[in-house]
Amino acid sequence: MTSPRLSFRASLRQAWRGLTSMRTALVLLFLVAVAAVPGSILPQRPLNPFAVDRYLADHPTAGRLYDRLGFFDTFAAPWFVGLYALLCVSLVGCLIPRIRLHLRALRAQPPAPPHSFARLPCRVSAVTALSPDEVAAAAQRRLRTRRWRTRSRGGGSTASVAAEKGYARETGNLVFHVSLLGVIAGVAVGALFGYEGRAIVVEGTGFTNTAIAYDELKPGRARGAADLPPFTLRLDEFEAVYATDGQARDFRADVRYSPGLTEPDRRATLRVNHPLSVAGSRVYLLAHGYAPHIVVRDKDGAVLYDSVTPFLPQDGSFLSTGVVKVPDVRPGLPQLGIRAAFLPTVDVARDGRLRSTSPTPTAPALTYEAFAGDLGLDSGRPQNVYELDTRGLTSTGGGLLLPGETSRPLAGGATMTFVGFREWVNLQVARDPGQRVVLLAAVLALAGVVTSLRVRRRRVWVRATAAPGGTVVEIGGRSRRDADAFAVEFGRLAADLTKLLPGPVAVPADATEEMHP
Amino acid sequence: MTADPDLAAASDWLLFGAVLCYVVAMLGYAAELAFGRRAPDGPAPIAGGSTDTLPAEWVSERAARRVARHGGERGWPTAVGKAAVAVTVLGWLLHNGSLVTRGLAVERVPWGNMYEFSSAVCLAAVTAYLYLLTRQPVRYLGAFVMLPVVVYLGIAGTVLYAPAAPLVPALNSYWIKIHVVAAMTSSGIFMLGFAVTLLYLARESWERRHPEVPEVGAGAASRVRFPAASTLDTVAFRVNAFAFPIWTFAVIAGAVWAEAAWGRYWGWDPKETWSFITWVVYAGYLHARATAGWRGRRAALIGVAGFTALMICYYAVNLWISGLHSYAGV
Ligand code: HEM
Numbered sequence: 001m002t003s004p005r006l007s008f009r010a011s012l013r014q015a016w017r018g019l020t021s022m023r024t025a026l027v028l029l030f031l032v033a034v035a036a037v038p039g040s041i042l043p044q045r046p047l048n049p050f051a052v053d054r055y056l057a058d059h060p061t062a063g064r065l066y067d068r069l070g071f072f073d074t075f076a077a078p079w080f081v082g083l084y085a086l087l088c089v090s091l092v093g094c095l096i097p098r099i100r101l102h103l104r105a106l107r108a109q110p111p112a113p114p115h116s117f118a119r120l121p122c123r124v125s126a127v128t129a130l131s132p133d134e135v136a137a138a139a140q141r142r143l144r145t146r147r148w149r150t151r152s153r154g155g156g157s158t159a160s161v162a163a164e165k166g167y168a169r170e171t172g173n174l175v176f177h178v179s180l181l182g183v184i185a186g187v188a189v190g191a192l193f194g195y196e197g198r199a200i201v202v203e204g205t206g207f208t209n210t211a212i213a214y215d216e217l218k219p220g221r222a223r224g225a226a227d228l229p230p231f232t233l234r235l236d237e238f239e240a241v242y243a244t245d246g247q248a249r250d251f252r253a254d255v256r257y258s259p260g261l262t263e264p265d266r267r268a269t270l271r272v273n274h275p276l277s278v279a280g281s282r283v284y285l286l287a288h289g290y291a292p293h294i295v296v297r298d299k300d301g302a303v304l305y306d307s308v309t310p311f312l313p314q315d316g317s318f319l320s321t322g323v324v325k326v327p328d329v330r331p332g333l334p335q336l337g338i339r340a341a342f343l344p345t346v347d348v349a350r351d352g353r354l355r356s357t358s359p360t361p362t363a364p365a366l367t368y369e370a371f372a373g374d375l376g377l378d379s380g381r382p383q384n385v386y387e388l389d390t391r392g393l394t395s396t397g398g399g400l401l402l403p404g405e406t407s408r409p410l411a412g413g414a415t416m417t418f419v420g421f422r423e424w425v426n427l428q429v430a431r432d433p434g435q436r437v438v439l440l441a442a443v444l445a446l447a448g449v450v451t452s453l454r455v456r457r458r459r460v461w462v463r464a465t466a467a468p469g470g471t472v473v474e475i476g477g478r479s480r481r482d483a484d485a486f487a488v489e490f491g492r493l494a495a496d497l498t499k500l501l502p503g504p505v506a507v508p509a510d511a512t513e514e515m516h517p
Numbered sequence: 518m519t520a521d522p523d524l525a526a527a528s529d530w531l532l533f534g535a536v537l538c539y540v541v542a543m544l545g546y547a548a549e550l551a552f553g554r555r556a557p558d559g560p561a562p563i564a565g566g567s568t569d570t571l572p573a574e575w576v577s578e579r580a581a582r583r584v585a586r587h588g589g590e591r592g593w594p595t596a597v598g599k600a601a602v603a604v605t606v607l608g609w610l611l612h613n614g615s616l617v618t619r620g621l622a623v624e625r626v627p628w629g630n631m632y633e634f635s636s637a638v639c640l641a642a643v644t645a646y647l648y649l650l651t652r653q654p655v656r657y658l659g660a661f662v663m664l665p666v667v668v669y670l671g672i673a674g675t676v677l678y679a680p681a682a683p684l685v686p687a688l689n690s691y692w693i694k695i696h697v698v699a700a701m702t703s704s705g706i707f708m709l710g711f712a713v714t715l716l717y718l719a720r721e722s723w724e725r726r727h728p729e730v731p732e733v734g735a736g737a738a739s740r741v742r743f744p745a746a747s748t749l750d751t752v753a754f755r756v757n758a759f760a761f762p763i764w765t766f767a768v769i770a771g772a773v774w775a776e777a778a779w780g781r782y783w784g785w786d787p788k789e790t791w792s793f794i795t796w797v798v799y800a801g802y803l804h805a806r807a808t809a810g811w812r813g814r815r816a817a818l819i820g821v822a823g824f825t826a827l828m829i830c831y832y833a834v835n836l837w838i839s840g841l842h843s844y845a846g847v
Contacts, residue, residue, distance in 0.1 A: 022807065022808040022809075023808055023809075023811070024808070025804060026801055026804045026805055026808055026811060029797055029800060029801040029804065030797075030798075030801055030819075031593060033794045033797040033798050033801070033826070036790050036793060036794050036797075037794065039785055040785075040787040040790035040791055040792050040794075041787075042836070044785065044787075047784065047785070047786070074785075075785050187783075195782065196781060215592055245544060272778065273690045273692075273777050273778050274777075275777070275780065282780055283777070283780075284779060284780035286779060286780075420596050428779060428780040428781075430780040432781070432782070435776070438782065439769075439773070439782075442769045442772075443769070444768055445765070446598070446762060446765050446769065449761070450762045451767060453758045453759075453761070453762065453803075467573055482751075482755075484751070
């Protein structure tokens with residue numbers, strides 16, 4: 001009987017062996033692939049929180065289930081993290097013994113030839129006048145010049161040479177797998193110490209690298225949102241160049257910036273694919289759009305709202321939509337909400353509807369619909385600054401404004417003026433200290449996998465035995481993989497080796513006969 | 518700057534010619550398969566299925582004897598098969614011409630939208646097949662490469678067709694050239710691997726249903742037109758194993774590009790997610806080939822899953838799932 005402790009340990013060992021087996025690795029790889037699927041089909045919170053809210057509103061039952069399962073943040077869900085943690089453990093557990101074995105193999109000598117060459121997949125034999133020792137010495141020299149690792153054995157009546165090549169295969173394979181761990185480590189460093197945020201900046205305004213300046217910020221887990229490297233930036237001008245068909249040709253944002261919190265004084269031009277480096281962070285130009293300047297006044301002319309409001313482009317013509325919310329019209333009066341669309345080049349379509357024919361602002365106009373009632377700001381429902389929740393509102397009509405024009409009274413005597421417009425850019429600011437580690441590890445992994453898949457580990461033996469008619473030379477070899485490519489290599493090598501044998505070379509008759517198909 | 522209409526039209530006609538050639542070649546290959554005799558196994562007549570290998574001088578002599586006994590390659594089906602190869606090469610040249618003229622017409626790399634991309638992937642697949650043909654007697658694959666290429670180009674030329682136009686700024690980077698060339702090349706090669714894998718699966722199930730027919734030898738010669746399942750398995754593995762590092766490189770280059778364009782090298786955008794899934798499934802395929810009990814049929818099924826993921830990565834993601842990459846356009 002075994003003691004319970006021993007059997008516990010035995011079952012632990014068995015579980016470990018199971019976890020680090022190839023089969024488990026295969027199953028885990030498959031599970032990771034399947035587990036990533038929901039992350040590509042369903043909207044993801046880190047990428048687009050509004051899309052998730054919309055999905056939850058449209059599919060309440062399924063949505064709630066998915067939410068509980070973590071499908072809206074798949075790649076941070078416990079089961080996904082658990083899966084790849086298991087894969088990492090399996091990988092480490094499988095690599096440690098393999099590295100140890102391989103280090104031993106790198107120092108080991110090629111093994112002695114088999115007793116019988118008949119079982120080797122590739123073999124030839126010949127008879128020569130040389131002595132076994134001379135055959136072995138010549139073969140060893142030739143194999144060495146061809147970069148085989150060799151070891152000669154015996155002497156006198158039987159001498160042999162063992163040769164092996166292709167250790168790089170396992171080296172490459174191990175480098176590949178270790179580098180995968182390096183990639184994961186680099187990703188972890190980035191998640192802990194880096195940060196990433198997005199902010200909309202309107203022409204003529206500035207940006208300070210602090211948490212409140214962002215519309216969306218993902219701070220590093222170990223650093224927190226308070227610890228951002230300080231810098232300031234100001235958007236002087238944005239320019240988009242379009243082809244005549246409205247296709248964008250180039251975007252450029254002229255900015256001034258400074259590391260630290262001083263007045264920005266250095267000039268730079270941001271373009272797509274050409275970020276700006278400042279204070280260890282990089283600033284990217286992601287997107288752009290129009291921001292109409294809208295002023296709302298009450299019936300006595302007091303300003304209720306005065307803002308250059310970023311609108312979101314809806315299509316290639318940059319028809320852009322946005323929302324103005326005026327909660328404090330006057331005590332006792334309903335709140336005011338305006339849903340508006342900015343049209344860079346306004347035109348009337350054949351069906352009578354308004355549209356924009358080009359993203360270039362040659363004939364800008366603003367269309368709107370006003371609502372009065374309760375904006376729902378106190379309802380506790382999540383607020384989206386680009387959308388109007390019309391549940392507590394009633395429409396009071398709409399219209400079209402050209403720059404400088406003021407609307408008729410909307411509700412409670414309030415009016416809206418479309419003063420003009422500016423452009424905005426969406427900047428992504430990021431710092432990822434793990435990035436270099438990831439790149440280096442990825443390149444090493446690539447080199448490793450190429451080596452591992454191209455190189456074959458193979459062995460060749462030459463045995464020379466003294467016999468009455470001369471010395472019988474047998475040459476045989478095997479390769480773990482890619483048998484027919486090895487057969488070709490072996491054919492050449494064997495031809496080369498037999499050329500070393502002077503005098504009458506004969507092929508034993510039986511060797512030729514047995515090969516007839 | 519807009520596209521040159523004459524060159525763009527020339528490109529469309531050249532592609533049409535290429536498809537025509539591929540269709541003719543496909544019929545030729547199919548005729549050879551239907552009426553011809555068994556294709557040889559392995560790289561040379563002597564090595565396939567034989568257990569011994571001889572120095573080169575002896576091989577050629579013995580090979581000559583065996584080939585003489587076997588009858589070698591003759592008869593009209595063989596001639597048709599060889600003609601099909603010639604027509605394939607012609608189609609390949611026209612196909613190259615189509616891509617070059619498209620590139621000249623729009624003064625940029627000719628893979629800026631899904632139509633151009635699909636055409637380039639098919640070109641990579643045909644190139645991979647023709648290259649393999651110079652190394653191994655794989656003419657039996659011809660029909661199975663031409664069929665998906667023709668279907669693919671047909672879909673690309675109709676459903677996905679986009680008129681020649683310059684690139685949107687985000688695609689205007691030299692990393693796109695590197696990333697996309699690698700992605701297209703590996704996809705074309707994976708496509709070839711997929712064709713061989715399907716053939717393997719068919720042949721493997723046939724062999725299981727007919728255990729009495731030997732893999733090689735006299736009985737096999739007259740009854741079997743395809744190489745043994747084990748040979749197809751080896752070819753499929755080699756093709757997929759060749760494509761895998763290129764795909765790996767494409768993913769890395771894509772990450773470098775994403776970093777330059779969007780400020781993060783990886784963001785689990787749907788396109789990125791599916792390229793990751795594709796990579797993991799093919800890694801699983803390579804693993805399966807080295808895992809006891811998973812070789813052969815199961816590994817092949819994983820290979821099929823890998824190609825399916827690749828197709829989802831290109832088409833489903835662009836057409837139905839939106840993300841940062843979606844401006845790459847239909
Ligand atoms: C992070 C997950 C893993 C990935 C993406 C991965 C990927 C790969 C790839 C692509 C290959 C084929 C290329 C080559 O031979 O170098 C391979 C081979 C191999 N992997 Fe992994 N692997 C992973 C985890 C593991 C684990 C956990 C084990 C331990 C059981 C393992 C053991 C092996 C072995 C032994 C080979 C060599 C197979 C052969 O001889 O062809 N791998 N791996």
